[in-house]
Amino acid sequence: MSLKPWKVLESSYFRPRLRLDKVELPNGKFLDATIFELSSWANILALTKDHEVVLIKQYRHGVQKVLWEIPGGVVEDGEVPLEGVKRELLEETGYSAAEFIQVGALYPNPAFQTNTMYCFLALDAEKVTGQSLDDGEDIEVHLIPLKELVEMTKRGDFPHALQVAALFHALAYLEKP
Secondary structure, eight states, rough: OOOOOOEEEEEEEEEEEEEEEEEEEETTTTEEEEEEEOOOOOEEEETTTTEEEEEEEEEEEETTTEEEEEEEOOOOOOOOHHHHHHHHHHHHHEEEOSEEEEEEEEOOOTTTBOOOEEEEEEEEEEEEEEOOOTTTTEEEEEEEEEHHHHHHHHHHHHHHOHHHHHHHHHHHHHTOO
């Protein structure tokens, strides 16, 4: 038996980018599926020449905590992921890099989100300017040795699941899982 996609019978929006699909399953049953049509985003593990990671700390209202993260954000309409991640790294941290490598592309939650998260690694990152933050951003920049970030992740101090996935992709590329 092969798996088959669900048949969409009707779609309606109850907020922009928030869709309700009435679907028929392959077994003949019916279901309402909520879909978030989110923009793609890109994250970047930026390493300096000294193998320090450019990390950020910022408040995340969903969990109401200040979290350690790697830089990243939404890929704007008409922007390719590489352009988006370079822009986000520069805006959030003031850093740029000599080399940018896409190390992965993931679906954040394919059960009800339509977007892709692109994972990048930057090598030889260096500070080239000040931050240029959006109105809703308050971000601290820190340099942490790569080994310490791995230890932070093991301890639960780097708890954002999608960012841990991006870290894994970067480490696998560097052959340091």
